[in-house]
Structures are given as C-alpha cells and as structure tokens.
Amino acid sequence: MDDTPLYKRPWFFIVAWLLVLSIAYFWAIFRLGDTYASQTQIVFELGFVFPLLLFLWMAFFSQFILPVRTLSDRLNIFIRLIARLVGVRGPAIFIKNGVEDKEREEEKRKGPGVLWLDSASGAVTRNATKVLQKLGPGVHFTQKGETIAGAVDLHTQTHTIGPRENEKPFAEKSDDQSEETYKQIQDRRKQVSALTRDGIEIVPTINVLFRVNTGAPQAGQSGSRFGYRNGVTPKDKKDEEADQDAIYKAVIGESVNPYYGSESPRHRIAWNELPAALAVDVWREYASKFKLDEFFTPSQLPLPERPPIVEPTEEEIDPLTQAIQAGSDRDFLQTLFAKFLRAINLWMARHTPLVEKTYISPTAAIAPPSHSPPPPAKTTGMKTALEVINEALKARLTHPSVEILDQFGQWRDNSPTGFSPEFDQLHKRGLKVISVNVNNLRLHPAIDAELIAKWETSWIKHANAEKEQMESYKNLHETASQEQAVKKYAEWLGEAVVRANLERGQIKETLKSLLSRTRAIIMRNNQLRRRMDAERQEIEEILRWIEASES
Secondary structure (H helix, E strand, C coil), X not given: CXXXXXXXXXXXXXXXXXXXXXXXXXXXXXXXXXXXXXXXHHHHHHHHHHHHHHHHHHHHHHCCCCCCCCHHHHHHHHHHHHHHHHCCCCCEEEEECCEEECCCCHHHCCCCEEEEECXXXXXXXXXXXXXXXXXXXXXXXXCCCCEEEEEEECCCEEEEECCCCCCCCCCCCCCCCCHHHHHHHXXXXXXXXXXXXXXXXXXXXXXXXXXXXXXXXXXXXXXECCCEEECCCXXXXXXXXXXXXXXXXXXXXXXXXXXXXXXXXXXXXXXHHHHHHHHHHHHHHHHCCCCCHHHCCCCECCCCCCCCCCCCCCCCCCHHHCCCCCCCCXXXXXXXXXXXXXXXXXXXXXXXXXXXXXXXXXXXXXXXXCCCCCCCCCCCCCECHHHHHHHHHHXXXXXXXXXXXXXXXXXXXCCCEEECHHHHHHHHCCEEEEEEEEEEEECCHHHHHHHHHHHXXXXXXXXXXXXXXXXXXXXXXXXXXXXXXHHHHHHHHHHHHHHCCCCCCCHHHHHHHHHHHXXXXXXXXXXXXXXXXXXXXXXXXXXXXXXXXXX
C-alpha cells in the first residue's frame, strides 16, 4: 500500500494548481463583466483551449526530462508522464555502477516504466515467462509487467578473499574477542585453506582482477569507456550484440554453492563471486601437488611465458577523440554541430603537446649524451612452487589451454597441454579474468618456528649463493658498461678525426684535434672531471707542447 501523504502525490499537485488557475480565471471574467454573454466562450476555453495548451505544454517540456534524442523516445517519455499523473505509472529506476537506485517499493509498480543506466552499468529485464531486453548504458523503456532480472557493474573489479592483513587465523580465541568476530576470521580461513602434499595447512590471500567480457570502443566507434560498444553501422551493431550477450550471461548465469543450505546467504553465488571461487578451487588443486619446502625453494621449472593480457585504460578510450555517431533521426543542424565540435577536439588534441612541451636548456644540447648500460640478461632460472602455482593459476583462468602438471607438480618441455574448464566456465558466464595472485601465506605457528629454525641453520649457504648471483650481475653490468663507454668514446673521437685534415703534414693538427675533443668530453661531464683531473692536466701539457713546437 502506498503510504505517500496526500499532499505529496502528483495528481494532488496538479489538481491543486488547476483549482488555483480556475479561480484566477473566473475572477478575471467577473472583473470584466457581462459573464452571461461570455458563457459560450468560457465553455470553449475551459473545455478545449486550456486542455489543449496544457497537453502541448506537457508534450514540449517532457522531452527534456531524460537525455534522449529520437522521436520515439520522446513519445515514450510523454506517455509515461501522463501515466504518472493518472496513477498507473511503472517503475522509474536509475542504475549506477550496477546497483539500483530507486524509491521504496518502486519495483512493485507494474505499468510502463523507464530505466536509466549510467556508463558503467548493464542490465537484463524480464516478465513472468521470459527475458525481454539486454541493456547497456543509456535510457531504456520498459513495458507493462517488465521487471529487472539483474544488473552488472562494467568496471574492472578486484575480489580479495582470505584472512585480512592483521588477522591470525591459527590463533585461539582471545578474551577480548567476540564470538562473532572469531567465527568470521575462521570463516575467511576456511574459504582459502589448502593442504600441501605432506599434509600441512596453508592459508593465503587470493586477489582476482576481472570484468564483464565486453569490448572497448575503437577509434570512430561510440560507446562507454568502461567497456560497451554501440553505433549505427552493421559492424557496430554486431559488437553491441556481443556485449549485450556478455551482460546477459553474467546476469542469468548465477550459480549455487552446494555446500551451503538454501537458507544461507552463501547458497547463491553472485555473478562477480565466480572468478574468486574458481581461483580457490584451482589453488587447492595445485597446492596439493607440492610439499611445504618446495613453496620456498627455487627447484621448479618455470612454465612457458604467455603474452600479457592488455586491457585499454579509461584514459586511452578518450571520449574527446572518439567519433560522434549520428543516427538517421538527427537533423542537419545537429549533425553539423557535432562535426564542428569534433573538429575542435581533434585540433586541441594535436596542439596540446606543442603547448605543454618542456623547455630544453642550450647547455644540454652540447653536452655528451649519457647512456646507461643495458640491464643484465634475464636468466631462466628455477622457481619456487608458489611462483609456479601463480603462473599455472593465471593460465587456467585466462587461457583456453594450459600446461598439465603431474601429481608432483612437475612440468617438462614436452608435457602436453590440456583444456581449461575454468576458462570455459568464465567465458560461458560472460566474464574475463585479467590477473590472479596468491600471496601472504600463513602457517601454523609451530610450522613457522620449524621453518625459521631450518633457515637459521642454512642462512650462510643462501647468503653465499645470493652473493655469487649479485657478483655475477655486477660483472655483467660492468662489462656491458665498459664496452658501451669505449664504443661511445671511439665515436666521439671519430667525429674529431673526420673534421681534421688528414693530408700529409697535418699529423700535429689531427693529434691536437683528438686531444682537444678528449679534454672537452672530460670538462662537460661532472663525474669525469672529478675522477680524471690528473689525466686532464696531462692532456693540457701535451697540447701546450704541441703549440710550443709549432711556434
């Protein structure tokens, strides 16, 4: 039952104002006099002119209520405005970031309604028997009996499961800890708990980065920067249908957790909980293949590298440089104005870098360029079991085929690849995992103490191994730097030789040119000037000797 006060209802507001205007109208008629002679005119104005003007006034201003551009959308707004006034309206719901923003009991209204989705939302509507619409961002209209089946958030989302940073899942309940708090900590522990091959419990933190599997609009294509494509061309229509199908799969594919009863809030798994649930299952599968020591010992062969998953950022999908898609319903002035704005945006995009260009000092132009030596070559060494699990877990959720690890977690170059059921399930649910990470492993305090004791007895061995590795990197770094420095020095001297005259009788000029070039290199570099002061003085003495011999 509607509990809205009478004075706040739309029809009361309209009736009250009509009554005020009628009183003002009759008062003006009586002031003019001769009311009896004007009865026909009064009836005509009240019965035809006034309702017609009111109807036209409402039709004109109703099209500015929502951001629409087609004639059919404007007509739908007007129809729903009239329905609201007579009390038979449907729901009017705004969906922001996949969450419905509505008045109390708004969804119970069964008349024609309107849905407004922001640029980061998608939704699916239904009636009592079937799905009706798959909706992306924008204004949409619903028919009688049509309701929202579900909504999704198009943002890239992060789901973290496992104990929180400051929690100790293996600790006993303390006196200052409530029963509910302790139960929640143990619940988060059970969500990600796994057993190693030697039967030791490990409790990590798992982070999953994912999104609805919609595509980003390309250059010249309209749509949402959060991942939804639309347009008027046949290709754009196909892209829009693909994004609508992804939203439909995410909404309709809600699953059930059989380990919880139907009365539990965890019995139903929401669309955005599936990636983390699959990550936990795969984590437990791989954790059972390794012993605890292997999680921290680099003894595993790394999996082959896969190309990274590149997702366009919101800044890359710049609405200022995207083409404005003009539908057939736009008139000539609207299309011309849109093209004019686009030309201005493109001109600004081309000239902004010139305005923001930084000032370069004149002294910097004559100084020798500094070159940092290349980093040491990346070695394909062995990895720990935790690193292998992270690689294999990400592959299972992001690729259709993955490398198969045996029961001991081993993988070889000739190992076969297999089908990834997790990737297939995510694809069927319209979801896409970008990255997944397992970190912050927690062990029972007794196991921690035992591991620390083992590390204390072997820390010298590990320290020496790390020292040898760092010395190797240092030698590679120094060798590469020396080779590049000699090469660059030869190039600088070569420039001086080219400028010098190498004809017979000009040997002294050539030597003088080379020495002058070397002195200039030392003087322009602060570090060389501090370290090579003695060499600089010797070069200057040789130059003075050459000048004295010439005279």
